[in-house]
Structures are given as C-alpha cells and as structure tokens.
Amino acid sequence: MPASEPRTGGGAGVSKSADATDDRQVEAAAFESVAVWGREALSLSRELKGVSPRAVETKADAFDLTTPADAAIERRLRERIARAFPTHAVIGEEQGSSDGPHDWQWVLDPIDGTFNYFTNLPGAACSIALRRGTELRVGAVVDLTSGVVFRARVGGGVVSDDGPRTSQHTAAGRARLFLEWGSERMGDFEVDMLGTLARVRPIVPRLIGGAAFALLSVALEGGCFVGLGLRLWDVAAGVVLAQEAGHRARWWYGSSPVVHVLVGTESDVDAFAPAVAELARRSDARAQAIA
Template sequence: MIEFIRQHLLHAGALCRQGQQTLAAADIERKGPKDLVTAVDRGVERYLVERIVERFPGHDIIGEEEGERLSGADWCWIIDPIDGTTSFCRGQAYYAVSIGLRRGGDLVAAGIYAPALDQLFLAERGSGAFLDGKRIEVSACKRLDEAVLATGFACLRAGLSHNNLYYLNLILPHILDLRRCGSAALDLAYVAAGKVDGFWELNLNLYDIAAGVLLVREAGGVVTDFFGGADFPGRGIVAGNGRITAELLAFTGRA
C-alpha cells in the first residue's frame, strides 16, 4: 500500500506543479466567500480516484471535491488533492497532496507530499514515519514557552462565531512563536518531523487531517480533540509530543 501511495503522490505532485505554473483566473472558483477550488484540485482528485478504483475497485473513497463513494467496505481512502488551495492560487509553496488509508476504524497508511518543496512524508501503522526516506520523530520540547506552534483559521472561513481567535489569544502569549502554513496536512506533517512542536485548529474535515494524524502518531506524538478525547476533528484537533499536547489542552479545554 505504501508504495502505491508514494507513486501516486509523486505523480499528483507533478500535476500540481504544472498546474500552478499555468493557473489562470478562469481556473479558480469559489465554493464559499473564502473557500477556493481550482481545476487543478479537481483534476488531481480525479487522477487519484481513478488509480484507486483501477487497483482497488472494492474500496471506499472520501475526497474533498468529489465527495464520498461509500459501500461499507473495510478499506477507505481519504484524499485531499490540494490542502492549502489559497497558497496554491497565490503561487506559494505551502500546499500539499494528502492521502490516508483506513481499515475498519484504524488509519493504517498515509502520505503527504508538498510538491513545491519536494517534501514527501510517509507512514505505515507500526512501522514509523519518514520524510524523504529518513525516519522522523516529534520534537522533544517540554515547555510551552519554548514551543513553536502551528494553527489555522478554517473556522473564520466558515464564519463561526466561536472560533480560533479565542484560543489564539489564550495561547499566543505563552509560546515562543507561531507558524501558519495554511495547510493542516502540512502542519501535522511538520509536527511529526519536529519542525514545529504542536498544532491546534477548529472546523477541519477528515480529509484535512487523516494522513497527518497517522504521521504524528507514528513519529511518537499524541493527537486528541480539544478536550483530550478522540472526537477529532469534530471537536477540534490538538497534536504534539505528549507534554506539549497536555499543555495545549489546558487552553483548548476551556469553553
């Protein structure tokens, strides 16, 4: 499975790079006031779905653009063709293609590829997490005031009144610094690689986080909802090493 993911992530990434170079205004649409989609998003997802259906015709698929193809199969592919479409549209590098594979209720394989950065993250359950073939681990940071964290604002794009600005105001004074890629998949991959120490966000979807969750876990990290449970992303998502995750939960657990 992991070789299948690797092969098709790389090809999907090539489609993204080519598409970003030739992207025109006519190729960009709005799914909502602050939610963009491009012809490249749709083309990449179509490519991935076609490859999965050819190889694994009985498997279920959940994709951001084409929706769900569910038949009750034990295996389910979870696809985000371009996570970080706004960055993609602006010619920036911080976007990623994300593929997660679930068997029953368990994530068993995952890949995230940042085409413009040529960074390929892969993980299999029980076998560790890797960046460009080298094993990765979450950071060893033990103090929130020494931590660099990542977050995002999908909640504002959705117009939610109870949003991440509340948690940002609580957390930001207590950390070393903040990073924002605009791609939850890439944020989680960077937690797995120890490039940032933790991540939190609201109002994400399964396709945004599925691959990243397995990467973080296989890199030795902890993923919870805002209250320390497993209802993510529905009740928010928090990720990091055990110590930083616990520190963040002291803030996200507040109503």
C-alpha cells in the same frame, strides 16, 4: 467525545489487486502505492499551476478556492484507487464519499492549502490516507513546494523520497504551535483562540494555511498542532505521520463532518486539551455533542 475517533493503531506501482484478507498486505501495498501516486499528484499540480484565474472557483467564501488542479488530482487518485483496491471506499474534499459497507476507506485532500498554492506561497500539500474502520493506518503528505513525498504506516515510522526520517526536535521547534481552522477568514473568535492557547504556556504561534503541511512540520521538527472546525481529509495523513514520529493525537467531533484535533507531545496534549476542548465547544453549533 472524543467518540469513534480515528486512530492510528495499487494502481501505478502495484501490479495486482491488494484486496487481501491480510491487513498487513493491504497496508504494505497501500504504503508503496501512495509513493507513486504522490509523485503523480505533484506532477499534475505543476502541470496545471499556470491555469487562468478565470478557471478558479470559490466555495464557502471568496477566499475558499478550488482550482482545476484540485479536481484533476482527486480524479487521478480515485482512478488509481479503483484499479488497485476496487473494494475500498473513498472520501475526498472535491467529490464527496462513496457509501457502503467498506472495511477500508481512503481519505483524500488533493490540495490542502489551495489558497497558498494559487498565490505561490509555501504550505500547500496533497494528503492521502487510508483507514480501516476508524483506525488511520497509512498516510502520505506531498509537499507541493519542495516536491518531496513523505509517508508513514502504523509501526513503520516516517519515510521520505530519501529514506527513513528521524525527528529533529530542537527547543525552538518544540515551542511552535500551529493553528488551523476551517475558514480562510480571521475574526474575533480566531483572535481569542490565540490568546486562550497562549495562556496555557508560552508559545510561538504559526499560521501556515494548510493543516497537512503544519502536521508534517510537527512530525519532522516538533511542536504542537491545534485544528478547529476542520474536515477529516485535512488532517488524516498528517496525523499518521505525526504519530509515527512519536506524537500523540486527541480528537473531538462536532457537527458532521467537522473534526477538532490536538497533536503534540504527551505533555503538550495534556496541557492544551482542556483549552482546546473549550474552544471546540465554543466554535461548534452542536457544543453538547463534544465531550
């Protein structure tokens, strides 16, 4: 590993089907669409913010939450995709994947950081990405706190509602190391993970509780991101933004559909990759599947 890694290489806002043979036309239409869809997702998240706690359900554990907003946003995004890109597949956190021989696939996380969203903490985001085969091509991250939609397409840089964004990498920003793992719980392994990474070089660890928001922070202000035991929808859009901001991503795969990813500057990725690879092996039941 990494093997067959994701690479970066309609509806409202689109008046005609974008299923063109020209990949650039598809990507251009997708890039415009996600701006509109992101604002729709933001509106739904705010509209459903005050839902009764009784409507909130748990998934893997007592702190792995799903709210009516999660389901409503993913349903809306799927409707928009089906209308604008009818031959595209979709994989999402809430409703799974549409199988079949599709060249293009949308990767959705309606609310990444649902615990933050439900408990009124910053760090929740909507994540929308498009890939062709294994190549991530378009991504949008909607900061549900600030209400800003950030998006990128391969070769086009990062754009927000206010126009193109340039990275502001200060020494303090570069010192940040964002950690995310596939659970809200923190045990001995997670504590040891922090120590393992700190031994590589001095770091300022940050635990946001949302991979998409953490990757957005890396794209805008610098730093490094380590995600272990995540799903593709957690990180797909954020990786597109980070890479378009000049960062490098390295992937490892474990027990499907688990992914492990390291994002940072070239020197950071080279420095942390051996430690992250070892942590990925230790965290995954199919350690031999990760190279």
